[in-house]
Amino acid sequence: MKKILCIVGTRPEAIKMAPVILALKKTHWADVRVLATAQHRQMLDQVLNYFDIKADIDLDIMRPNQALTTLTARLLLKLDGVLVGEKPDAVIVQGDTTTVMSAALAAFYHQIPVGHVEAGLRTGDIRNPFPEEANRVITGKLAQWHFAPTEEARQNLLKEHLPNQDIIVTGNTVIDALLMTASMDLELGVECDPEKRLVLVTLHRRENFGEPFRSICKALQRLALDNPTVQFLYPVHPNPNVKDVAYEFLGSVSNFILCDPLDYAPFVAAMKEAYMILTDSGGVQEEAPALAKPVLVFREETERPEAVAEGVVKLVGSNYERIIKEVQLLLDDAGAYRKMARGVSPYGDGEAADRIVRTLQKYFS
Numbered sequence: 001m002k003k004i005l006c007i008v009g010t011r012p013e014a015i016k017m018a019p020v021i022l023a024l025k026k027t028h029w030a031d032v033r034v035l036a037t038a039q040h041r042q043m044l045d046q047v048l049n050y051f052d053i054k055a056d057i058d059l060d061i062m063r064p065n066q067a068l069t070t071l072t073a074r075l076l077l078k079l080d081g082v083l084v085g086e087k088p089d090a091v092i093v094q095g096d097t098t099t100v101m102s103a104a105l106a107a108f109y110h111q112i113p114v115g116h117v118e119a120g121l122r123t124g125d126i127r128n129p130f131p132e133e134a135n136r137v138i139t140g141k142l143a144q145w146h147f148a149p150t151e152e153a154r155q156n157l158l159k160e161h162l163p164n165q166d167i168i169v170t171g172n173t174v175i176d177a178l179l180m181t182a183s184m185d186l187e188l189g190v191e192c193d194p195e196k197r198l199v200l201v202t203l204h205r206r207e208n209f210g211e212p213f214r215s216i217c218k219a220l221q222r223l224a225l226d227n228p229t230v231q232f233l234y235p236v237h238p239n240p241n242v243k244d245v246a247y248e249f250l251g252s253v254s255n256f257i258l259c260d261p262l263d264y265a266p267f268v269a270a271m272k273e274a275y276m277i278l279t280d281s282g283g284v285q286e287e288a289p290a291l292a293k294p295v296l297v298f299r300e301e302t303e304r305p306e307a308v309a310e311g312v313v314k315l316v317g318s319n320y321e322r323i324i325k326e327v328q329l330l331l332d333d334a335g336a337y338r339k340m341a342r343g344v345s346p347y348g349d350g351e352a353a354d355r356i357v358r359t360l361q362k363y364f365s
Contacts, residue, residue, distance in 0.1 A: 039062060059082075119148050205299070232256045
């Protein structure tokens with residue numbers, strides 16, 4: 001038996017790691033250990049509970065308004081102790097959070113091979129998104145296995161002179177989780193007007209904090225007031241930089257529902273019911289096109305260009321006038337809407353986790 005330590009810290013990590021953890025647990029050769037750093041406490045727990053995954057080790061690292069330097073230092077110290085005690089044969093991480101970068105660095109110090117799920121995403125700007133681009137670049141330099149979701153991600157890694165034999169195009173495990181969940185009979189759990197088209201909003205990225213986020217909220221307020229027959233639903237991230245501003249601009253708008261973050265299954269239900277999705281999330285850019293939902297992204301750059309190239313995702317940034325123009329176009333122009341609502345899934349076929357497990361099994365056999 002080979003001990004495989006799977007590390008998750010946030011909700012998106014848990015969603016995308018769940019298929020890998022579940023696939024590893026089905027094997028005869030892997031002793032799977034799950035470590036939760038709890039970089040995001042409540043939102044992480046929701047997903048683990050949904051997929052019936054129990055953390056064997058919980059670092060409970062989350063603190064209010066924790067600086068990135070403090071978070072990184074605490075993670076490195078705690079992960080060091082875990083690696084000394086566990087002595088895993090491999091560490092598996094996913095994505096681009098501070099948990100991922102810290103885990104990869106700690107494992108590197110202990111000369112433990114690292115598998116990086118969703119490797120090779122790049123904007124080319126080390127400061128945007130911040131700190132995610134730096135986290136994924138650092139992790140890429142330290143990992144042994146690069147599980148790239150797309151051919152474009154593979155090419156990014158080759159440009160950084162990483163060994164071709166260590167890069168495996170698997171598809172994105174988020175599609176594994178999505179297809180598994182979307183096939184079920186799901187309940188949204190939020191009272192929405194069934195007679196109105198539903199626009200789903202998700203906003204939480206650090207790069208939009210401050211004036212960009214205020215500009216986005218002003219545009220959403222204007223759109224809701226101008227379109228009273230449209231229902232807007234926004235599950236609000238608990239970070240005060242997000243929550244306080246969202247409620248300031250949108251809390252009193254009658255056709256704007258603000259609610260607590262949805263569990264994973266209700267959120268998939270919301271995506272299925274939505275007419276379109278407005279977001280700054282990376283995962284939603286991957287999930288929504290597979291459900292034939294147009295996505296407008298409140299960012300200037302994306303490390304997920306495949307869906308943009310397909311024409312099913314569009315970058316609109318945080319500019320007030322542009323947001324209003326692009327959202328209104330999809331609400332008013334059926335032809336423009338159909339061009340984006342085509343059900344294109346450039347990020348996988350639902351079998352990414354199996355490809356990852358086969359790669360690890362081949363290495364250890």
